[in-house]
Amino acid sequence: MRKLVKTLRDTTLALLCVMLLIACESKQATEVDVEVGKASVVLMTFNVENLFDNQDDPGKDDKAYLALAAKQTDAHKAECAEITVDRWRDQCLNWDWHDEIIEKKLQVIARTILQIGNGRGPDVLALQEIENVAILERLRIEYLGAADYGPSVLLEGDDSRGVDVAFLSRLELVNEPVLHRIRFADFDESRVADTRGILQADFRLPDGSTLTGFAVHFPAPYHPTEMREAAYEHLNRLRANLPADRSVFAAGDFNTTSTEDAEKDMLGRFARPHWTVVHELGCADCLGTQYYAAADNWSFLDMILWSTGDTRGKKTTWNIRANSVEIANKVDQQVRQDGTPARFQLPDGSGVSDHWPLIVSLESK
Secondary structure, eight states, rough: OOEEEHHHHHHHHHHHHHHHHHHHHHHHHHHHHHHHTTTTEEEEEEEEEEHHHHHOOOSSOOTSSSSSGGGSSHHHHHHHHHHOHHHHHHHHHHHHOHHHHHHHHHHHHHHHTOOOOTTTTTTTEEEEEEHHHHHHIIIIIIIIGGGTSSSBBBOOOOOOOOEEEEEESSSBBBBEEEEEOOOOTSSSSHHHHTTTOEEEEEEEETOOEEEEEEEEEEOOOOOOOHHHHHHHHHHHHHHHHTTOOOEEEEEEOOOOHHHHHHHHHHHHTTTTTEEEGGGGGGOTOOOOOEEHHHTTEEEOEEEEEEEOOOGTTOOOSEEEEEEEEEEOOSSGGGGGTTSSSSOOOEEEEETTSOOOOEEEEEOOO
């Protein structure tokens, strides 16, 4: 009898072990299946703060970004003397934007970009304050080789200083990019001169669907609020004109300060009705991407806005992963001792930019 009981007990234990093993293997198989079916795409926006070469571009006000030896003419000094802002006048007269400084600038920008994605950077990168396609191609080819980006997407705009918006991407470009110039009907040329258009580029997602990106750099905060309102309205019209099933993002420097938003409800009127403001879904502990010392306040000047076809009555296959929203500021040169963004400084070439990049991941549903 004892032998029978022992046999039954051993058999029962063996069966339980087998059942547990099957259950564990089934759970692991399910987890693997879930992951296998997913794909992700990382977006980043980054205002690199004046990525200039040291060649004089005809018709553009780039005289601060020349080697010191080229700044010794009476004509150059006379032009600089007309600048009313002390810091900008000093840059125009005394900054030595020589080859080694440009190399330092390119190196720290590349380090900042490659700090994410296991050293490969984001899949799609929206950039602001790029002087021209030549300096961007130099960044891409000489310093961002690990990212394996395709040719730069930059169309020359009308900004008087020559700064443009651009894209770098590992995703295939589907159509020819378009620069949409913003019409500021109620402002004279002196106001409009240092503004940029909205760059549209269409990319092929891993499942074959199309992702439309808008790279933006709205009028600076010293311009009237109405100019930024006009820029938001133009962006929203571009979004509304896209196919209903299109996944869309807008990324860049929207130049909407936290103070202006609090006083004028800019995001409530122009962003949230049409877009998801991604840093509001995650990044709860983030203060902002830019710090204004004079007012001791932070702002998300740099934003990524997301819109799917779901909001226009069509289902799409991609959405943002809320817990993926981050500020990319882990490179030492990006952060001052007081914890604020470290702008690029001469003569030593310290710092990176007065803006921190913002990132988010898209995932297939």
